[in-house]
Each structure stands twice: as structure tokens, then as C-alpha cells.
Amino acid sequence: MQKAKVYVTLRESILDPQGKAVTTGLHKLGFDEVQNVRIGKFIEITMDGGDESRVTEMCEKLLANYVMEDFRIEMEPGK
Amino acid sequence: MQKAKVYVTLRESILDPQGKAVTTGLHKLGFDEVQNVRIGKFIEITMDGGDESRVTEMCEKLLANYVMEDFRIEMEPGK
Structure with a gap:
């Protein structure tokens, strides 16, 4: 049994409204x-x-979603 | 300017219906x-x-959400 970790991120050029909302929230706090x-x-x-x-x-x-997102993979050996 | 990376994961004991749906989708593929x-x-x-x-x-x-989620932080020095 092994584990893969996948990080999916929006491309730099794509707006991130969820991130913007969190930024505003953190400023308010x-x-x-x-x-x-x-x-x-x-x-x-x-x-x-x-x-x-x-x-x-x-x-x-x-x-x-390859049009809007990038991904990065890390493999982890299983126990 | 520095960057922090935060990984938020559901606790082991919490069901993850989104993950279950993706598992089913991957099996179908x-x-x-x-x-x-x-x-x-x-x-x-x-x-x-x-x-x-x-x-x-x-x-x-x-x-x-501390009731249901764990988090891990990685700090990255800025450029």
C-alpha cells in the first residue's frame, strides 16, 4: 500500500475569488x-x-482541470 | 514578503463524501x-x-474547523 499526495493549484493567471474572500476575512480579523x-x-x-x-x-x-489548474505529485512509500 | 503553506485535512474519524465520490470516479475510469x-x-x-x-x-x-479538521503549516522564506 502506498500513498500519493497531489497538490492542485489554480494557475497564476486565474482569479481566485475564494482566496480573495479569505484575504478580506483575515484582514477583518x-x-x-x-x-x-x-x-x-x-x-x-x-x-x-x-x-x-x-x-x-x-x-x-x-x-x-488542466485549462485552469496545475498539479504537483509527491509519492510516499507505504508502510 | 514571505509565504506560508497551510494543509487542512479532515480528521481520520470524519467521513469524506467528496473523497468517496472521487474514488468511485477513478474506479470507473x-x-x-x-x-x-x-x-x-x-x-x-x-x-x-x-x-x-x-x-x-x-x-x-x-x-x-478545529472540530473536524487538522492543519499543518510550512513557512517558506520570501524572495
Whole structure:
């Protein structure tokens, strides 16, 4: 059993309204040092076999929207 | 300017219906090696000053729901 961690983030050029709302929220709470917030997804996949190329395929087919999002994969050996 | 990365994940004991739906979707696409998927948030904060204790405070006050979620913080020195 092994684990893959996938980080899906909006591309730099894409507006992030959820992040903007959180920035405003943090400012209202007094965190004035916050300049910008961007929110992505963190996906943990537990797999029975398979390697990074399989996870890349999963990202391309389902997990990430390639038009708007980038993804990064980290493989973790299983216990 | 420095960056903080925050990973917000559902606690182990909490059901993750979004993750279950993605697991089913991956199986339908032929990724039979997938055992389980859990989906969390990946938040990137650009800050002008501030340290990890400030980010912990942000998580406790706004970014994470402490009843259902855990969070992990990574600080990155700015450029």
C-alpha cells in the first residue's frame, strides 16, 4: 500500500475569488500582514501498487482541470 | 514578503463524501489500484512579515474547523 499526495493549484493567471474572500476575512480579523491568499486542493490517494505515471494520468483525466489548474505529485512509500 | 503553506485535512474519524465520490470516479475510469481518496485544502498565504504563530492563529480563527479538521503549516522564506 502506498500513498500519493497531489497538490492542485489554480494557475497564476486565474482569479481566485475564494482566496480573495479569505484575504478580506483575515484582514477583518486583524491579520493586516496578509497580502494574498490562494486556495487549492490537497488530495491524498491510498493505492495498492501503481506509480507516479498512473497518478499523473489520474490528474489529467479527473483530479485537475488542466485549462485552469496545475498539479504537483509527491509519492510516499507505504508502510 | 514571505509565504506560508497551510494543509487542512479532515480528521481520520470524519467521513469524506467528496473523497468517496472521487474514488468511485477513478474506479470507473479503470484506476482499480486506488483504495481510498481524501480531499483537503492547500492554502498559500503571501505575508508581509509575521511568523508561524500568526499563521497558527489564522488557522484557529478562520482557515480550519478545529472540530473536524487538522492543519499543518510550512513557512517558506520570501524572495
